[in-house]
Amino acid sequence: MQLKPILEKLYAARSSVHLANDPLSFCHRYQRSEDQEIAGFIAAAFAYGNVKIILKNLEIIFGRIGSSPRAFVEEFEPARGLELFAGFKHRFNDGRDLCALLLACRSMLEEADSIGDYFLGCYDAAADDITPSLIEFTAAILAMDYSPVFGCRTIPGDSYFPFFFPSPASGSACKRLCMYLRWMVRPADGIDLGLWRNVSPAKLVIPVDAHIQRISRFLGLTGRRQADWRMAREITASLRKLDPLDPVKYDFSLCHLGISEGCDGKDRLRCLKCPIAGICSVGAA
Structure with missing residues (x-):
């Protein structure tokens, strides 16, 4: 499965419930x-x-x-x-x-x-x-x-x-x-x-929290383990291939798979209905 169409669907599925959280x-x-x-x-x-x-x-x-x-x-x-x-x-x-x-x-x-x-x-x-x-x-x-x-x-x-x-x-x-810059x-x-x-969205770097760190590894967006600036830039570089003008577009959606949807990479029952299961190394295993 291709990564971008699935992330686009995930982006479109953002809701007021996610925002409230x-x-x-x-x-x-x-x-x-x-x-x-x-x-x-x-x-x-x-x-x-x-x-x-x-x-x-x-x-x-x-x-x-x-x-x-x-x-x-x-x-x-x-x-x-x-x-x-x-x-x-x-x-x-x-x-x-x-x-x-x-x-x-x-x-x-x-x-x-x-x-x-x-x-x-x-x-x-x-x-x-x-x-x-x-x-x-x-x-x-x-x-x-x-x-x-x-x-x-x-x-x-x-x-x-x-x-x-x-x-x-x-x-x-x-x-x-990085999150504040994304918001603004x-x-x-x-x-x-x-x-x-006056600040270009193309210059943004993704905010890496525990959810983005984990899910980005599941999706193969980074091979690094430590949540540092190098990882943030590596994930952003992977996403820039999907959207050079707006590389952090999918941050909110991916992050709320963890924050709001409970993805922890361990509960396989959640994987069955996860929207990225087909491209995720955990859900597809």
Whole structure:
């Protein structure tokens, strides 16, 4: 069986049920693109760990942010934020880290009016993909002044704020940042938002989480075992052969085979009705 026709059917089968089970759903709560951009930046940052806990903690964050994430960030005062988010915890990150993230958002808006325009200042349109752009973007954010949150110019060693901004330079797969870029850059299709039109979807690199890592190996999209930047680029290169202009088109669909449909590569009964069973090394075995 050919890979592309099956992935196209999988892409067409995306649903509101899948979206509701995804951090991206928080962007869709807002009508204004300015709010969606900020909501996505926050939601992507905390999109690690168990999906139910992710959604629960994002409900807490956005419940306190209110009706306009953009307005909240524009008016954000770290001292008030530290009070508002006191006691907040999402695995490694706490209320201080969240406030530093909000301060980073405010700083980008003050400098460039939007996160998208700030990213464009780091964007290398001539590069093969977003690797150098992401390296510069994360370095610039980590170099900002966070003393209003931490009380010192440098980020303290007991803060996990840098965890929000890994870099391809260190070999990280940068899953959450790649996911945010997918949300912002890919054309609006009912799932992704297409807000950043000056960044080419052809330059995107697939967000590699445990589901994409596993399913991509089942489909022969990568021979690597470690979920790092090299694997992300290798999977993307395989998908680019199917769609050179939009290589991460199938990311949401493939990922939700695991998140929403329960694919773990072990339950053979699930394989019987899986839409990719005919091309998957597990389902076809």
